[in-house]
Amino acid sequence: MKTKQGQQIDWLLIGIALLSAFLNIFNIWNDENGNAYYTAAVTSMLQSFHNFFYASFDPAGFVTVDKPPVVFWIQTLFAYVFGVHGWSVILPQALAGVGSVLLIYHLVKPSFGGTAARLASLVMACTPIAVAVSRTNNIDSMLVFTLLVATWMLFKGIRKEKPAWVLGAFAVIGVGFNMKMLQAYMVVPAFILFTLLAFKSGWKKKWAILAAATVVMAGVSVSWALAVDSIPASKRPYIGSSQTNSVLELAFGYNGVSRLTGMNRGGMGGGARGGEMPNMPPMQQHGNNTVNRQQTQQDGNNTANRQQMQQNGNNMPGGFGPNGHGRQGQGGGGMFGTGQPGPLRLFQTELSGQTSWLLPFVAFASVGLLVGIRRREPLTAKQKETLFWLAWLFPMMVFFSIAGFFHHYYLIMLAPAIAALAGAGWVELWNQYRNKEGWKMWLLPSGILATTAFELIVLQPFQEQIGVGWSIGIGAAGLGLALALFLAANKPKLSSIAALTAMAGMLVMLVAPLYWAATPLLYGGNSMLPQAGPSQQGFGAGPGMGGGPNFGANTQSPDQQGYGQKEGMGDGANSGTQSESPDQQGAGPRQGMGGGPNSRVNTKLLEYVTKHNTGEKYLFATTNASSAAPYIIKTGKAVMAMNGWASDQILTVEKIKEIVKNKEVKYFLIPSGSGGFEGRGGNSEVMDWIRKNSTEVPEAEWKSSSSQSDQGGPMGRDGEMALYKIKKQN
Numbered sequence: 067m068k069t070k071q072g073q074q075i076d077w078l079l080i081g082i083a084l085l086s087a088f089l090n091i092f093n094i095w096n097d098e099n100g101n102a103y104y105t106a107a108v109t110s111m112l113q114s115f116h117n118f119f120y121a122s123f124d125p126a127g128f129v130t131v132d133k134p135p136v137v138f139w140i141q142t143l144f145a146y147v148f149g150v151h152g153w154s155v156i157l158p159q160a161l162a163g164v165g166s167v168l169l170i171y172h173l174v175k176p177s178f179g180g181t182a183a184r185l186a187s188l189v190m191a192c193t194p195i196a197v198a199v200s201r202t203n204n205i206d207s208m209l210v211f212t213l214l215v216a217t218w219m220l221f222k223g224i225r226k227e228k229p230a231w232v233l234g235a236f237a238v239i240g241v242g243f244n245m246k247m248l249q250a251y252m253v254v255p256a257f258i259l260f261t262l263l264a265f266k267s268g269w270k271k272k273w274a275i276l277a278a279a280t281v282v283m284a285g286v287s288v289s290w291a292l293a294v295d296s297i298p299a300s301k302r303p304y305i306g307s308s309q310t311n312s313v314l315e316l317a318f319g320y321n322g323v324s325r326l327t328g329m330n331r332g333g334m335g336g337g338a339r340g341g342e343m344p345n346m347p348p349m350q351q352h353g354n355n356t357v358n359r360q361q362t363q364q365d366g367n368n369t370a371n372r373q374q375m376q377q378n379g380n381n382m383p384g385g386f387g388p389n390g391h392g393r394q395g396q397g398g399g400g401m402f403g404t405g406q407p408g409p410l411r412l413f414q415t416e417l418s419g420q421t422s423w424l425l426p427f428v429a430f431a432s433v434g435l436l437v438g439i440r441r442r443e444p445l446t447a448k449q450k451e452t453l454f455w456l457a458w459l460f461p462m463m464v465f466f467s468i469a470g471f472f473h474h475y476y477l478i479m480l481a482p483a484i485a486a487l488a489g490a491g492w493v494e495l496w497n498q499y500r501n502k503e504g505w506k507m508w509l510l511p512s513g514i515l516a517t518t519a520f521e522l523i524v525l526q527p528f529q530e531q532i533g534v535g536w537s538i539g540i541g542a543a544g545l546g547l548a549l550a551l552f553l554a555a556n557k558p559k560l561s562s563i564a565a566l567t568a569m570a571g572m573l574v575m576l577v578a579p580l581y582w583a584a585t586p587l588l589y590g591g592n593s594m595l596p597q598a599g600p601s602q603q604g605f606g607a608g609p610g611m612g613g614g615p616n617f618g619a620n621t622q623s624p625d626q627q628g629y630g631q632k633e634g635m636g637d638g639a640n641s642g643t644q645s646e647s648p649d650q651q652g653a654g655p656r657q658g659m660g661g662g663p664n665s666r667v668n669t670k671l672l673e674y675v676t677k678h679n680t681g682e683k684y685l686f687a688t689t690n691a692s693s694a695a696p697y698i699i700k701t702g703k704a705v706m707a708m709n710g711w712a713s714d715q716i717l718t719v720e721k722i723k724e725i726v727k728n729k730e731v732k733y734f735l736i737p738s739g740s741g742g743f744e745g746r747g748g749n750s751e752v753m754d755w756i757r758k759n760s761t762e763v764p765e766a767e768w769k770s771s772s773s774q775s776d777q778g779g780p781m782g783r784d785g786e787m788a789l790y791k792i793k794k795q796n
Contacts, residue, residue: 078184079171086167086191089583090160090200097152099699100203101593103711104138106695107131109150109702111142118142120294122303123691126683126704126730131691132307132316132711134244134290137205150699152593155203162211163200167191169214170485173221177447178490185572186489193481194582194598195420195474201586202593205246206478212242213253214482220257221451224264229275232261236279240286247321252465252479254283256457264450291317306691306710324471402473411467412477418524419599421477423579424488426520430513431491432456434498437506452490459483474597496568499551500561511551514571518544521578531600532581540577547571667696671789674768675733676701686733686789693735706731709749717752726759726792734760738788760790 099105103123110125111118117127121135131138141155148154170190175183190196200207216238223231235257242250258276265272291313294302299311308316405414412422435452439445445453462479466472495510518541525537547567554564582598589600675685687706688694694705708717725731734756768789 076171076180076184079168079187082171082184082187082191083164083167085188086164087160089191089197089587090163091157092587094156094160094201095151095153097156097201097591097593099593099696100152100155102695102699103594103691104131104141104203105150105152105155106691106698107138108141108145108155109699111138112145112150113702120303123306123707123710124694124698124704125702126706127303128704128706129304129691129710129714129716130306132321133205133246134313134317136241136244137208137246140208141203152203156201156593159203159205159207160200162208163196166196166207166211166214166482169211169218170482170489173214173217174486174489176221176225177451178493182490182493184489185492186485188576189424189488189579190481190485192576192580192583193421193478193485194423194579194585195596196478196481197583198420198586198591198596198598199475199478201591202596204475204593204596206249206475209242209245209250210478210482212238212245213250216242216253216257217482220260224260227266229278232265232275233279233282236283237286240283240289243283243287243317244290247317249321249476249479250287252462253458255461256454259457260450260454263445263453264447288314304710304714304716306714309715402471404472404474407468407470409467412463413520413523415524415527417466417474417477419582420474420597421480421484423521423524423582424484424517424575427513427517427575428459428484428487428491430509430516431487431495434495434506434509435487435491448490448494452487455483455486455490459487473595475595492568492572496565499555499564499568502555507555508552510568510571511548511555514544514551514575515548517575518548521575525578528600536578536581540574543574543577544571547574667700668768668770670770671735671768672697672701674763674789678732680732682730682732684731686735687731688735689737708752713749715749717749719751719755722752722755723795727795732792733763734790734792735787736790738762738786756790756792759795760792763789763791765789 107121107123107130110122110127113125114127116122117125118139119135120127121130121133121138123129123131137158140158144158145151145154148157167187167190171183171187174186196207196210216235219231219238220235223229223233223235239250239254239257257279261276261279262272265275267275294305294313305311305313305316307320309319403416405411405416411417412425432452436449439449459480462483466477466480491513492510495506495513498506499508499510501507521544522537522541525532525540529537547570550567551564551571554561554567585598585600586592586596672685679685684704684706685697685701687708689707690709691707691711694707697703697705710716736753736756765788
């Protein structure tokens with residue numbers, strides 16, 4: 067079948083796109099709130115342009131979320147059309163994931179052909195972490211799609227010799243900066259290299275184009291930040307997770323250098339927001355984390371003492387802790403279960419199942435693609451694009467090998483380059499094999515053999531969960547096909563069989579990644595910390611999104627397991643303060659797609675503060691955004707997160723006095739006694755002032771019965787949460 071323009075419809079591409087759509091979209095309607103922290107922001111952004119522009123977390127515009135607004139603008143538009151639901155804020159990312167699959171096809175096809183493009187798009191569709199992220203309202207799927215749009219513009223500008231398209235490509239990277247800040251710049255080395263190699267002009271013009279492109283990218287990047295930072299702090303929300311109420315400081319500090327160093331804010335293993343906060347006694351850090359007695363009894367963990375948990379090396383999912391215990395007893399290492407830093411980090415059990423399956427094949431493919439380079443001969447289009455994708459891939463591999471602070475789902479950044487190199491590389495290696503090009507003909511069977519061996523290594527730790535059949539089947543098929551190619555190499559009569567064998571070898575290498583990609587559908591996903599694979603199975607209970615065994619096996623976040631566990635918002639408003647944002651919490655268990663750790667509402671508390679509201683701006687104030695989010699989503703009304711996500715220095719005693727004097731808030735849900743985590747700096751004084759100038763509301767009037775029963779009530783680290791009513795101020 068052909069289109070009106072005479073172009074044949076690529077039915078295989080349509081099938082791949084449908085596969086991607088199924089993996090990304092099926093059952094997302096079972097996710098009630100998605101990542102509740104971000105969904106609360108969308109709820110707030112729908113209420114006014116002021117909230118929309120700043121990406122305000124709460125309807126009153128008290129504090130922003132910890133990321134720039136562009137993705138949330140898109141989610142808000144979807145929520146405006148479809149209403150605020152978990153699926154409506156997830157859908158843009160799911161569609162972006164499908165869009166990335168289609169873009170990979172169109173990027174690879176012009177130089178490498180249709181077969182390479184189809185295989186590249188199939189690899190992208192089957193990348194486990196890409197699927198896991200696309201099924202959430204986290205930012206990364208949309209960011210990757212945006213960077214691929216920029217790549218399409220760059221390639222078009224190079225082919226048509228149009229500098230304007232190159233400038234536009236760098237401008238789109240600037241848009242990506244306004245999605246997730248410096249993470250968007252990870253592709254800049256590839257863009258610079260490709261412009262220098264491929265743009266047909268003199269060196270002076272090339273450097274002039276790059277200079278102009280850099281200015282454009284920088285201008286677009288900082289446009290929103292400069293606009294916000296130029297507005298007086300009293301007329302805008304506090305910039306969430308910044309230390310100086312500045313977007314630029316947030317971009318280059320907490321969302322910048324800290325991602326590499328894992329320092330700045332301190333943390334377990336030196337990770338930013340990853341654990342203990344600086345300038346606080348260890349037992350006060352991460353306080354306000356409510357204790358879940360059920361989980362405590364099941365695990366036998368001392369939830370009140372995180373330090374002891376770390377020393378004992380309890381099995382915290384995702385290897386959360388210095389001893390790295392997690393993942394069914396595997397050595398988790400590093401922060402958040404991301405393995406031990408080093409050159410082989412991406413091949414360790416903690417990370418290998420997310421994007422690394424085809425890295426051995428990519429290595430062989432890169433050799434085949436670049437082996438024809440000659441010193442005095444111009445590079446071909448294939449060689450230039452190969453170098454582009456390697457310049458995309460290699461710096462990111464280096465970053466993730468040494469970085470002190472990242473999560474599994476950041477690895478989606480590797481997916482486009484792996485997909486493009488694998489698809490293009492297979493075609494090149496097949497041609498070299500078919501044409502019997504000396505030693506190069508052995509690259510294809512060797513690549514299949516090496517990749518099969520690596521995949522068996524990845525599968526080995528999970529045999530107890532998934533059975534040995536996967537390893538036996540994949541190992542036998544991969545080994546058999548590789549040997550068949552070795553044996554058929556010099557037998558012309560077997561050439562037709564060899565073609566089928568080579569394609570079968572590529573497909574066999576995708577079996578395990580496809581299964582890993584399907585695990586969020588099979589067992590349930592994690593809206594706050596997306597991760598693929600059966601690594602968490604068996605850690606707990608709770609229905610997964612797909613109705614099967616909870617893939618994450620535990621419906622609590624890392625801050626809800628083992629130590630300082632939160633209770634969920636149905637249990638006395640879930641007063642637990644997490645030390646990491648949804649973009650920062652320890653790599654951990656699946657949430658069962660239920661909206662994250664704080665997705666429930668204490669209806670009795672909500673009824674009480676609503677009934678007794680006499681015109682105050684806020685229903686109540688609480689310690690953090692994690693506790694406030696579900697109330698904002700449910701009611702659309704303002705709940706003050708006094709410490710932002712966890713520990714922002716927003717309030718002083720003078721400021722809280724002014725807020726109370728202006729009758730903006732009357733009720734405070736905070737720890738009942740001093741000594742718990744109350745933020746840094748003056749926030750402890752703020753809490754003391756609130757207690758001294760308030761009366762405690764009897765628990766029977768606001769605490770639901772469920773919060774007093776099996777889950778032990780709303781506990782801070784040093785005592786229960788209490789609801790305080792401010793005394794009348796003179």
